[in-house]
Amino acid sequence: MPLSKLSLPPFARGTVWLCGAGPGDPGLLTALTMHALAHADAVVHDALVGRAILALAPPRARMIAAGKRGGGQSVAQDSINETLIRLASEGLRVLRLKGGDPFVFGRGAEEAAALARADIPFRVVPGVSAGIGGLAYAGIPVTHRDANSLVAFVTGQGRDGALPALDWDALARACPVIVLFMATRTLPEIAVKLLAAGRAASTPVAIVSNATTAGQSVIETTLGAATLDLRRKQAKTPAIIAIGEVVRMRALIDWYAPQISNATDAIALGA
Ligand SMILES: C[S@@+](CC[C@H](N)C(=O)[O-])C[C@H]1O[C@@H](n2cnc3c(N)ncnc32)[C@H](O)[C@@H]1O
Structure with a gap:
């Protein structure tokens, strides 16, 4: 129309x-x-x-x-x-x-x-928002009735560039699904805090780079292995990070094929 x-x-x-x-x-x-x-x-x-x-x-x-x-x-x-x-x-x-x-x-x-x-x-x-739509293009719903009735959107970078002073223990306990913006640099620190607060090392994590563009790529890892995988697989930015059981839905509903997409506009403006 x-x-x-x-x-x-x-x-x-x-x-x-x-x-x-x-x-x-x-x-x-x-x-x-x-x-x-x-x-x-x-x-x-x-x-x-x-x-x-x-x-x-x-x-x-x-x-x-x-x-x-x-x-x-x-x-x-x-x-x-x-x-x-x-x-x-x-x-x-x-x-x-x-x-x-x-x-x-x-x-x-x-x-x-x-x-x-x-x-x-x-x-x-x-x-x-990348925190919802970007994850949807990676086959990750931010909510699922079997997984969570709550989702937290968190920035990995406060006003001064450092990790915000949140109550990470409360976040780890209360929020089954955590979506991180601007957090590729601070993910190692965040993982340590969430693990220390009792989140399982096996908790699924997805790092979705250049979401919804032809350059979209996804690193699937776990909270325990995220820091190593982030470095080893060289996650590109911008990246949106999902932590929680909803990431497992990708196995079934990862529908987007960036290489045949019309969304050719991969963000190519430097890191
Ligand atoms: C300054 S914030 C802006 C967020 C934006 N207002 C939104 O609602 O998506 C920038 C961050 O958003 C996320 N982001 C934005 N576009 C993205 C994309 N296409 N793929 C992955 N992450 C993206 C990244 O975490 C990036 O560091």
């Missing part, structure tokens, strides 16, 4: 749409984000948004790279906020395009708050 048949809200001049681009496969873009891409005058995008998605913007649109990849050079958050405010104040339709969902470990709320303080009208368009 063409987008024009949906009654989508107009993308007004002088406003910012804060949109999630999903984990990589352009097919996971929402209708609202496609609509915003078609009408944007300026696109301020994260490094995790792939080329095939950016190519959907009009040729006349100003393309501005912001955000960082895995500890690399980052554009300061204040400067991104200022750019959004300045472009909207110039009367442009500004699309702020972020990987996954803008409000899941994506600083989307900080940008929305800055726009609110500056009286710039904005809209938030949720996206498919």
Whole structure:
């Protein structure tokens, strides 16, 4: 169905749409984000948004790279906020395009708050998070009635880059399924904490790299062997990590074949 048949809200001049681009496969873009891409005058995008998605913007649109990849050079958050405010104040339709969902470990709320303080009208368009959609492309459901009635989304990297000071004992005891973002560097530390808190060394773990793209790869391991496998098999980034019994579902429902996929937009922007 063409987008024009949906009654989508107009993308007004002088406003910012804060949109999630999903984990990589352009097919996971929402209708609202496609609509915003078609009408944007300026696109301020994260490094995790792939080329095939950016190519959907009009040729006349100003393309501005912001955000960082895995500890690399980052554009300061204040400067991104200022750019959004300045472009909207110039009367442009500004699309702020972020990987996954803008409000899941994506600083989307900080940008929305800055726009609110500056009286710039904005809209938030949720996206498919790597923590759900990325794992689904690896045949891993984040919930299953036989395995868990609870799932925890955890970042392996706090504001200062170090492992967040969580109650890891409580997490290990209470959460059968733990989904880790930005955690390839801190996984060894996390594994030690979860094992010390009593999680079995045989607990299944999957490290899903470049999820939903043609470059998707999966390392299946266990909590006891994760540190060694991470190093030996050289997990690529970005990677989303699932810990828990749901990983075993892959044996039956691993449906995605990246090599014959249309999702050709493997994220190729450095580590
Ligand atoms: C700054 S966070 C942004 C998360 C994003 N807002 C989301 O909802 O998916 C970046 C982290 O998301 C995960 N990630 C994002 N895209 C991914 C992908 N295509 N494959 C695997 N992990 C991905 C990785 O853990 C990466 O380090």
